[in-house]
Amino acid sequence: MEEEKIDRRGFIKKCILVSGALTIGSLVPLTKYFFPIQKSSGSNKKKKIANVKELPVNSAKMFSYPVKDPSWGWISECVLIHLPSGEFKAYSANCTHLRCIVEYKQKALNRENVIYCPCHAALFNPSDGSVISGPPPRPLPEVLLEIDGNGDIYAVDFRVPGEEREK
Ligand code: FES
Secondary structure, three states: OHHHHHHHHHHHHHHHHHHHHHHHHHHHHHHHHHOOOOOOOOOOOOEEEEEHHHOOOOEEEEEEEEEEEOOOEEEEEEEEEEOOOOOEEEEEOEOOOOOOEOEEEEEEOOEEEEEEEOOOOEEEOOOOOOEEEOOOOOOOOEEEEEEOOOOEEEEEEEEOOOOOOOO
16 A cells, blocks of 8 residues: 555656656747747857947957858957947958958058058958958958947947848
8 A cells, every 4th residue: 555655656756747847848949939049150149349438439459259251160350440430340350361360550551540461461441341452352241239328339240241141
């Protein structure tokens, strides 16, 4: 009789465990339905990279954020620029020619306020990442930014010019 009670208790415990597991298992698809994961990349994470007070106008700061470059795959070196216009822009800092690290310069090769690649003297436009001169075959991928009410600057995603990614 005692053995039968233990078996019954054990059976009930197993039933509770199984029903709990089934409930949790059924919540996973519901969670995915209501909070879909973007397919586009492993990036798309919101990451604080600076505060507006850290960067005077016409200056730049390097930071790390995952960007998928069509030639180099996943890379993380990026540059945040406070343009003379007051706007903030950010790009992958890997040159699209041979992947040297680019830098923002107030003056380079007789041009003002440019992104400069020291390896083969290329210039990029800091307003849109496009190639001004030199051998790079395409613009720099752009890191998309958000700035909150406290002036905190976040990288939220990236964009490769000419490529539309599936969301
Ligand atoms: S690596 Fe940048 S111009 Fe060649």
